[in-house]
Amino acid sequence: DIQMTQSPSSLSASVGDRVTITCQASQDISNYLNWYQQKPGKAPKLLIYDASILKTGVPSRFSGSESGTDFTFTISSLQPEDIATYYCQQYDKLPVTFGGGTKVEIK
Amino acid sequence: QLVESGGGLVQPGGSLRLSCAASGFTFSTYAMNWVRQAPGRGLEWVSAISGSGKTTYYTDSVKARFTVSKDKSKNTLYLQMDSLRAEDTAVYYCAKDTIGSYPCSFDYWGQGTLVTVSS
Numbered sequence: 222d223i224q225m226t227q228s229p230s231s232l233s234a235s236v237g238d239r240v241t242i243t244c245q246a247s248q249d250i251s252n253y254l255n256w257y258q259q260k261p262g263k264a265p266k267l268l269i270y271d272a273s274i275l276k277t278g279v280p281s282r283f284s285g286s287e288s289g290t291d292f293t294f295t296i297s298s299l300q301p302e303d304i305a306t307y308y309c310q311q312y313d314k315l316p317v318t319f320g321g322g323t324k325v326e327i328k
Numbered sequence: 329q330l331v332e333s334g335g336g337l338v339q340p341g342g343s344l345r346l347s348c349a350a351s352g353f354t355f356s357t358y359a360m361n362w363v364r365q366a367p368g369r370g371l372e373w374v375s376a377i378s379g380s381g382k383t384t385y386y387t388d389s390v391k392a393r394f395t396v397s398k399d400k401s402k403n404t405l406y407l408q409m410d411s412l413r414a415e416d417t418a419v420y421y422c423a424k425d426t427i428g429s430y431p432c433s434f435d436y437w438g439q440g441t442l443v444t445v446s447s
Contacts, residue, residue, distance in 0.1 A: 255433050257371075264421055264437035265363075265371065276435070308371055310434075316387045317361075317373040317431045 223247050223311050227320030233328045240296040242323045244309035249290060253313040256285055256294045259322075260305045268307075269294065301327060330422050335441030342412050342445070348405040348422030348438055355403040356380065359425035361434055362396065362407050364418035364443075374420070375407060379428035390416075412445045419443075 224247035234240050244254065252272040257265040267276050269285040272292055282297045296303055304327055309320040334346040348360070362374040375396040376385040384396050395408040405422050419442050423434035 253432075257434075259371075264440055265434070266437070267433060267435045270426070270433045270435075310371075310373075312430075312432045315385060315431065317376075319371040319373070322370045 222316055223250060223314050223318050225309055225311055225318050225320040227309055227323055229323060230321060231324040233326045234299050235328045236299055236301060238299045240299050240325060242294040242307055244292040244320045246290040246311055250311045250313035252287055253311055254292050255310045257308045257310065258305045330424065330436060330438035332422055332438040332441040335443045337444045337446065338412055339447050340413060340445055343410045344412065344443060346407040346420055346441060350403045350405065356400050357428055359428055359430060360398065360405045361423045361425055361431055363421045363423055366418040373431065376431040385431055414445050417443060417445050
């Protein structure tokens, strides 16, 4: 199975800060990488697909990029409503696998 | 919209069938998935079925125990879970895929249904 190593597991930042989460794949997955947001007690929501494409309706402060097997998710200016756990997910090979998640909190 | 039902408390070795009623899109066009989340843990993809219903996919830990199916006349997805184990305890989400053939990107999710396996 492809392992997705996500870091950090948690972070605390101030409103307006730039937040960066990374996800490293254990092998080449091309750009077959998605990012999800999960708020407490809620189902996940797809934010970014194919590594860097913002789903329609998602605020532009969210972005994604890739460099080889390393993927980056960025919130350019953290807002209070962004408090959530974020997951990366690869779909290059079955089984589909998720990263361990990054819990984002407000400082 | 996706609405799951069928969760509950079941003893180890028991069975349960989850349902997911879909509306608002053409059910036969898109693959459908089951994703679970154990209490306080991350997300784990469990199973998928193609839009046509002809192809199914499973993670290794549930193969031969779980069966995914769909009833296109009822726009409903199912997950039959047999030989349940304590480690199957989780919230189970159904999730619509963005393509028809293969587990890929999950763009709409249900609210989840809790399955607890315990004696």
